[in-house]
Amino acid sequence: MDQYEIRELCEQFFDAYENRRVDLLDRIYSDDCIIWHNVFGRETTRDENLAALPDSYKGQRRRTYDDRIVNTFHDGFVIQYSLDGVQNTGHRGSLWICIVARCRDGKITRIDEYMDSSKFAAWAGREGTR
């Protein structure tokens, strides 16, 4: 994959996430795709990730993946972005996230996600309720 194809794949991935298109994400993940989350310190499979998505969308009426800064390298990309969410309560919050992805044959084969879980409560409007 050249850098343009990798960049395009990155945009497709985040657009699909934003538009809750689990069917497209299913096509973007390779069969052996692994997703690692720093906040859990463990890897999940593509199937575990896809299965968890519908429930993860329920809390928010809208999520946008904004301020995307994408840089590509020979086998993947790094993206820095803000995840801006509007909760069902109307509360608005942002998370600042960095993802490093590996790509092969037009698909994403691995994702390493870095975010700060101490900001989750503020993002969801649950501050002071924990």
Add this chain to the structure above:
Amino acid sequence: MGRPGGDSVRKEWQTLELCDRFFDSIERNDYETLESCYAPEAVIWHSHDCLYQSRADNLAMLKAGMETLPKVRFKDRRIRVFEGGFVQQHTIYVTRANGFVGQMDVCFVGYVRDGMISRAYEYFDTGRITKFLG
């Protein structure tokens, strides 16, 4: 004529070398080398406060760490170079004075100008801070 891609290969190698020099200097308590890795205008952003820290403040923080922490190691370094910078994923292990070894998974995105880091972004999870601080 030079070999196709020669310039980009050399630049990529130089960026990799800068990345290694930067993290190695922290491990070795080599403040002079560390300081030389930052461009004069360097700023460092951290995900815990989403603020840019000045070069002077960041260097002072790192220097204090060099003077007080028995050992700092960056392990499992995975580096990728892109046009204008690099990303390194690593686990930092910090040995504290009481012997506790803290650890944290970190993603460091560095933007490079003229062979120096001019801007950096550091992402980590403060929700797991007790594993780091003890």
